[in-house]
Amino acid sequence: xxxxxxxxxxxxxxxxxxxxxxxxxxxxxxxxxxxxxxxxxxxxxxxxxxxxxxxxxxxxxxxxxxxxxxxxxxxxxxxxxxxxxxxxxxxxxxxxxxxxxxxxxxxxxxxxxxxxxxxxxxxxxxxxxxxxxxxxxxxxxxxxxxxxxxxxxxxxxxxxxxxxxxxxxxxxxxxxxxxxxxxxxxxxxxxxxxxxxxxxxxxxxxxxxxxxxxxxxxxxxxxxxxxxxxxxxxxxxxxxxxxxxxxxxxxxxxxxxxxxxxxxxxxxxxxxxxxxxxxxxxxxxxxxxxxxxxxxxxxxxxxxxxxxxxxxxxxxxxxxxxxxxxxxxx
Amino acid sequence: xxxxxxxxxxxxxxxxxxxxxxxxxxxxxxxxxxxxxxxxxxxxxxxxxxxxxxxxxxxxxxxxxxxxxxxxxxxxxxxxxxxxxxxxxxxxxxxxxxxxxxxxxxxxxxxxxxxxxxxxxxxxxxxxxxxxxxxxxxxxxxxxxxxxxxxxxxxxxxxxxxxxxxxxxxxxxxxxxxxxxxxxxxxxxxxxxxxxxxxxxxxxxxxxxxxxxxxxxxxxxxxxxxxxxxxxxxxxxxxxxxxxxxxxxxxxxxxxxxxxxxxxxxxxxxxxxxxxxxxxxxxxxxxxxxxxxxxx
Amino acid sequence: xxxxxxxxxxxxxxxxxxxxxxxxxxxxxxxxxxxxxxxxxxxxxxxxxxxxxxxxxxxxxxxxxxxxxxxxxxxxxxxxxxxxxxxxxxxxxxxxxxxxxxxxxxxxxxxxxxxxxxxxxxxxxxxxxxxxxxxxxxxxxxxxxxxxxxxxxxxxxxxxxxxxxxxxxxxxxxxxxxxxxxxxxxxxxxxxxxxxxxxxxxxxxxxxxxxxxxxxxxxxxxxxxxxxxxxxxxxxxxxxxxxxxxxxxxxxxxxxxxxxxxxxxxxxxxxxxxxxxxxxxxxxxxxxxxxxxxxxxxxxx
Ligand SMILES: Nc1ncnc2c1ncn2[C@@H]1O[C@H](COP(=O)(O)OP(=O)(O)OP(=O)(O)O)[C@@H](O)[C@H]1O
Ligand SMILES: [Mg+2]
Numbered sequence: 001x002x003x004x005x006x007x008x009x010x011x012x013x014x015x016x017x018x019x020x021x022x023x024x025x026x027x028x029x030x031x032x033x034x035x036x037x038x039x040x041x042x043x044x045x046x047x048x049x050x051x052x053x054x055x056x057x058x059x060x061x062x063x064x065x066x067x068x069x070x071x072x073x074x075x076x077x078x079x080x081x082x083x084x085x086x087x088x089x090x091x092x093x094x095x096x097x098x099x100x101x102x103x104x105x106x107x108x109x110x111x112x113x114x115x116x117x118x119x120x121x122x123x124x125x126x127x128x129x130x131x132x133x134x135x136x137x138x139x140x141x142x143x144x145x146x147x148x149x150x151x152x153x154x155x156x157x158x159x160x161x162x163x164x165x166x167x168x169x170x171x172x173x174x175x176x177x178x179x180x181x182x183x184x185x186x187x188x189x190x191x192x193x194x195x196x197x198x199x200x201x202x203x204x205x206x207x208x209x210x211x212x213x214x215x216x217x218x219x220x221x222x223x224x225x226x227x228x229x230x231x232x233x234x235x236x237x238x239x240x241x242x243x244x245x246x247x248x249x250x251x252x253x254x255x256x257x258x259x260x261x262x263x264x265x266x267x268x269x270x271x272x273x274x275x276x277x278x279x280x281x282x283x284x285x286x287x288x289x290x291x292x293x294x295x296x297x298x299x300x301x302x303x304x305x306x307x308x309x310x311x312x313x314x315x316x317x318x319x320x321x322x323x324x325x326x327x328x329x330x
Numbered sequence: 331x332x333x334x335x336x337x338x339x340x341x342x343x344x345x346x347x348x349x350x351x352x353x354x355x356x357x358x359x360x361x362x363x364x365x366x367x368x369x370x371x372x373x374x375x376x377x378x379x380x381x382x383x384x385x386x387x388x389x390x391x392x393x394x395x396x397x398x399x400x401x402x403x404x405x406x407x408x409x410x411x412x413x414x415x416x417x418x419x420x421x422x423x424x425x426x427x428x429x430x431x432x433x434x435x436x437x438x439x440x441x442x443x444x445x446x447x448x449x450x451x452x453x454x455x456x457x458x459x460x461x462x463x464x465x466x467x468x469x470x471x472x473x474x475x476x477x478x479x480x481x482x483x484x485x486x487x488x489x490x491x492x493x494x495x496x497x498x499x500x501x502x503x504x505x506x507x508x509x510x511x512x513x514x515x516x517x518x519x520x521x522x523x524x525x526x527x528x529x530x531x532x533x534x535x536x537x538x539x540x541x542x543x544x545x546x547x548x549x550x551x552x553x554x555x556x557x558x559x560x561x562x563x564x565x566x567x568x569x570x571x572x573x574x575x576x577x578x579x580x581x582x583x584x585x586x587x588x589x590x591x592x593x594x595x596x597x598x599x600x601x602x603x604x605x606x607x608x609x610x611x612x613x614x615x616x617x618x619x620x621x622x623x624x625x626x
Numbered sequence: 627x628x629x630x631x632x633x634x635x636x637x638x639x640x641x642x643x644x645x646x647x648x649x650x651x652x653x654x655x656x657x658x659x660x661x662x663x664x665x666x667x668x669x670x671x672x673x674x675x676x677x678x679x680x681x682x683x684x685x686x687x688x689x690x691x692x693x694x695x696x697x698x699x700x701x702x703x704x705x706x707x708x709x710x711x712x713x714x715x716x717x718x719x720x721x722x723x724x725x726x727x728x729x730x731x732x733x734x735x736x737x738x739x740x741x742x743x744x745x746x747x748x749x750x751x752x753x754x755x756x757x758x759x760x761x762x763x764x765x766x767x768x769x770x771x772x773x774x775x776x777x778x779x780x781x782x783x784x785x786x787x788x789x790x791x792x793x794x795x796x797x798x799x800x801x802x803x804x805x806x807x808x809x810x811x812x813x814x815x816x817x818x819x820x821x822x823x824x825x826x827x828x829x830x831x832x833x834x835x836x837x838x839x840x841x842x843x844x845x846x847x848x849x850x851x852x853x854x855x856x857x858x859x860x861x862x863x864x865x866x867x868x869x870x871x872x873x874x875x876x877x878x879x880x881x882x883x884x885x886x887x888x889x890x891x892x893x894x895x896x897x898x899x900x901x902x903x904x905x906x907x908x909x910x911x912x913x914x915x916x917x918x919x920x921x922x923x924x925x926x927x
Contacts, residue, residue: 034521041439044431045448048495051488052451055462058469113365121359122366123731132614134369139610140376141549143577144599147584151592152379194376197369214768218828221726222781223758223835227355232780237771248457255459258551258581282461286555289465301465308459316457320450336743340759340838342751347786352754 059309062302069296074303080268082293087300089307091268095278098185099260100253102274103192107200108246110193115204115242116230120216131205138198146262149191154182154263157190162275176273183265186274191259196249203245207238244323251315255308257282281308377603384600387593393601397563397574402588407598409565413573414602417479417558418548420569421486425547426540428487429494430529436495437502438524456492460552463488468556477560479569485553490543497542501535502528534620541613545606551577576602675702677839677869678723679740685718688732692718693898695737698888705861705870707884707906709877711921714890715898716873720841722746723871724760725753758785761832765844767824769816769831774799774808777816777827781835794834801867802830803860822853829860833868840864842872846879858883877922881910889918 060067066074070087077088114134118127159182165175211234219229235242257280265277266287281304292298344352395406432452436445467485475481505528513523529536554575561574576598583595678700685693693715700706700723708716721727722735725746739746746756770777778795787794795812799805804826808819816827825845832840842861846854861883864870874880880887887910888903902909902918913919 030519030521034519037434037521037524038439041431041435044428045435045440047428048432048455048491049448049451052455052458054470055458055466058466059462062465062469110365110368113362114369117362117366121362130366130370132611133373134366136607136610137369137373137376139545139549139606141551141577141599141602141606143549143551143580144380144603145376147580147595147599148376148379150584151383152375194372201369212768214764214766215770217726217762217764218768218770218831219780220729221724221757221762221764222784222831223754223761224781224784225351225355225754227358228351228784230358232784233770251457255457255461257459257461257555258577262581262584282459282552285461285465286552289468289556290559305459305462305465309462312457312459312462313454316453317450320453336740340742340744342741342744342746342748342755342759344752344755348752348755348758351784352752 056309059302059306063299063306065296065299066303067299070300070303074300075307078268078270082297085294085296087297089281089300089304091270092279092281092284092304093307094270095185095188095264096254096280096282098274098278099188099192099264099280100250102186102189103196103253104246104250106189106193107196107249111197111200111245111249112204112242114197114201115208116234118201118205119208120230120234121226127205131202134201135198137194138202140194142195142256142259143262145191145194146259149187149259149263150183153190154184154187156182157184157187158182158275161186165275173272174274176275183263183277184275185264185278188260188264188278188280189274191263192253192256195256195259196253199252200245200249203248204238204242207241207245208234210241211237240322244319247315247319247322251312251319254280254311254315255282257286261286281305377607380596380600380603383593383596384598387597388600392594392597396565397579398591398594399563401586402591404590405563405594407576407579407594407601409561409563409574410576410579410598411601412565412567413479413558413561413575414548414577416567416569417483417486417554417573417575418544420479420483421490421547422540422544424483424487425490425494425543428491429539429543430498430536432491432495433498433502434524434529436499438520438528452492452495455488456496458488460489460550461555464553464556467553472557477556477558477572479558479571479573482554482558482573482575483569485557486547486550489550489553490547493543493546494536494539497539498532498536501532501539504535505531534617538613538617538620541609545609545613549577549602549606551581554578674704675742676700677702677742678871679738679743680719681738681740683719683722683735683737683739685715685722685727685736686732686734687730691895691897694893696900698900698903700869700871701886702869703865703867704885705865705872705883707880707887708871708873708890709875709880709887709921710890710898710901711892712875713896713898714892716890717843718898719890720843720871720873721762723839723841724757724762726757726762728753758835759837760839760841761835761837762841763825763828763832763843763845766848767821767828769819769824769827771815771817773813774816774819774827775812778830778834781831785835787835798830798834799827801833801864802826803856803863804830820853822849822856825849825853825857826860829857829864833864837868839869839871842870844873844875847875854879877910881906889913889915889921891917891921 066087069085070077074087075089075093077086078090078094079086079088080091081087118131118134122130158180162175162177169175215233215237216229219233220226224232260280261283264279264283266279266283267277268279268284269277271278284304285301285308288297289301292301392406393411394408397407397409398405432448436449436452440448463485466488467481471478471481471484509527509531510523513527518527554577558572558575559578561572563574566573580595580598580602583591583598676699678698680699681697683693683696684691696719708720710716718727722739723741723746727733727735735747741751741756741760744751770780772780775795778798779791782788782791782794796805796809799808804823807823808827816824819827825848829840829842829845846857849857858879861870861872865885870883872880872883884906886904887906889901889909890898891901893899902913902915904914909918910922913922
């Protein structure tokens with residue numbers, strides 16, 4: 001208001017003409033401000049969309065040489081010999097899938113249990129302390145997790161867990177002799193579990209809390225135990241949401257580069273032994289992208305990034321679908 | 331008076347298969363408790379190791395000294411501290427601006443038909459592997475202009491923006507519709523309502539989101555790998571050059587494997603982790619307070 | 627016949643003769659006035675088993691007292707209605723009868739509440755067993771998002787009643803007067819049923835485990851008049867086999883379905899209390915307490 005009168009040098013006579021002029025100016029300011037804000041918001045959204053679009057464009061363009069040379073079968077060739085221009089992504093894809101799936105299994109079992117505890121068992125004050133503590137795991141910088149992974153988790157994995165698994169399940173071939181320093185697919189899976197766990201536990205807690213109290217009461221009023229109520233009513237009504245949470249956790253595990261690179265051993269091998277070094281898509285990029293041996297290798301690394309990108313986009317679409325479908329049901 | 335004698339036909343002790351069912355139920359509940367305890371124990375172990383290994387490295391010269399001049403030498407992390415602060419600041423400004431604008435766009439300005447694809451894009455961006463963000467910025471910025479703090483901040487903000495946008499979106503949606511309606515009923519124009527009613531109403535949520543996003547960005551390594559890795563060993567504040575930073579410094583210190591370097595890595599990890607955890611705790615408590623004050 | 631048996635005549639006597647029996651160990655506190663429900667007028671001395679025997683029952687939610695000093699008995703194979711203004715603790719009392727309140731933070735109950743002579747809240751009473759014997763149907767129909775069949779079969783399966791499950795489901799659905807409407811679509815989702823059908827499904831679900839008592843908390847309040855009528859008809863059937871306790875806001879409904887009616891109201895401190903408990907006919911035609919009279923003639927509040 002004060003600004004308005006400052007703009008108008010004329011004394012504030014209260015004639016109808018002045019009033020009309022004042023209103024018109026006000027309307028003009030309103031119009032300008034509203035336009036500015038709208039334009040800014042559109043720009044913000046446009047930047048997001050354009051960025052995402054150019055990520056896709058950039059990665060595809062970078063990968064085009066490798067795509068042209070190897071075609072879609074790139075993902076199914078294991079050899080990675082840059083000198084000979086023999087490049088295939090299978091060993092990376094394999095390592096990514098194995099580490100992500102193993103960590104997903106651990107994180108789902110633990111995370112869903114934690115979600116059950118936080119949403120259905122613990123008194124609110126307890127849940128309000130434990131919940132944020134678990135979420136704190138997600139705040140630990142990945143490079144720090146990698147450091148702890150190298151110095152603490154790797155030896156633990158190689159010298160404590162491996163004999164344990166080997167003793168019981170050695171015949172499966174999944175738990176063979178460990179590498180000396182403990183760098184292995186399994187160690188990477190453990191580190192990933194720590195990263196994925198807070199995602200799954202927080203999401204599943206929130207999902208479990210959406211189950212109406214009336215449904216839970218209805219189950220308990222029929223003489224069901226707590227666990228029967230959870231298994232018979234809560235889990236079936238939330239299964240799609242939990243699946244969505246797992247898909248998000250899987251995506252997180254696939255995309256992690258740093259901590260995995262630190263502990264996975266970075267050997268482009270394909271083998272069943274979880275306690276042996278391996279490699280992943282993201283860690284291949286982290287290790288080699290800085291100084292690729294030749295342009296074809298660089299392009300192949302872009303190709304690996306493209307695979308990661310496709311996995312990321314797909315998982316985000318899938319989890320969105322699943323979660324929104326679940327929301328519709330309840 | 332005869333009603334006191336309990337009728338055995340209607341005993342309330344566990345009957346039939348109930349004893350077994352209760353056992354299963356208690357075991358399952360016990361499992362859930364153990365899982366939660368395990369997660370907390372893991373957190374404590376992670377913090378514990380970092381504290382035990384890292385606290386010994388801390389000293390004034392460590393905090394302020396230049397980075398080691400050559401691998402395997404002793405040194406400080408002063409330039410990396412400053413660089414990380416600067417990167418977090420620049421990336422924070424970019425991502426908070428973009429995040430808030432995008433959230434406003436989605437809630438206030440876009441028709442549902444336009445909002446849906448933008449929201450989906452935001453989800454995809456949130457799921458973008460951080461290393462791909464690094465590769466992307468390398469391709470469009472670093473390949474042409476070389477490494478720089480700006481390039482690194484752009485890569486970081488690709489990770490941070492979706493976080494800010496989503497949390498802001500959530501806070502905006504929690505602003506009671508009645509406030510908006512009241513403003514509209516008073517004839518207040520839309521943009522004024524947005525700036526004076528809706529944004530302030532969501533302020534505590536947005537602030538928390540911004541702080542958490544900056545904390546997250548400060549700890550990210552992958553986006554910096556190809557954008558701000560070739561830095562010198564002394565203080566560099568010009569964002570047109572590669573900025574020394576803590577995450578990459580930790581990463582390279584560990585890779586060298588020299589005991590003195592690993593010791594430094596622990597010290598730096600301790601600082602980085604503690605700062606981020608503290609910021610997280612404070613921001614969350616602040617958020618809860620703010621919400622309670624407004625009765626949300 | 628077991629010893630937990632009395633006549634309605636004795637009911638008054640016990641109240642007057644032994645108002646303050648030495649408190650069992652689990653009475654935590656017995657504050658408040660020793661107000662007693664109005665002695666009820668003499669009823670024909672029919673011998674009936676006492677299912678619930680409440681003496682001086684009170685309930686707190688945190689620091690707030692919700693219900694004060696309820697003393698009443700509920701008898702077998704009768705339908706007992708709980709009526710009263712909103713917030714007077716009808717649901718609270720009903721939910722005490724099968725311990726549905728236990729998991730509410732801050733909830734505490736005192737006084738003595740016996741079920742066939744067993745202390746409902748005693749150390750030997752198991753909550754799950756309590757609910758298996760005392761089923762409950764809620765105000766809002768709450769079928770599980772499962773098939774109609776599985777809604778009914780779920781609890782029997784838990785209990786290990788796997789033999790003749792199909793017959794059991796059919797019996798429960800017939801018992802809830804729902805069989806003819808759903809027999810061709812047992813495998814379809816229960817969420818596709820109408821509100822009234824859903825509520826009858828919930829009743830079928832409750833009786834599938836052959837409970838002793840069925841508690842109903844305003845079971846028809848979310849339903850249209852036709853669905854309400856079918857639920858009321860059903861209650862007449864159900865009380866032949868089960869003991870029914872029903873909370874209702876609708877006094878006509880209480881008159882139509884209940885043999886006995888308890889009127890709860892709020893006292894000076896806005897704490898719920900039992901004001902009057904009598905045969906339904908008596909309560910509505912000759913209320914002994916002025917507050918009951920005001921309420922049933924619509925002069926309440
Ligand atoms: N879970 C709860 N936590 C705290 N207070 C409660 C809770 N449930 C009920 N109350 C309080 O206890 C009192 C009695 O509530 P109750 O639901 O038993 O009343 P009601 O007679 O069933 O009312 P209505 O007819 O509206 O259903 C009320 O003052 C209510 O606010
Ligand atoms: Mg009620």
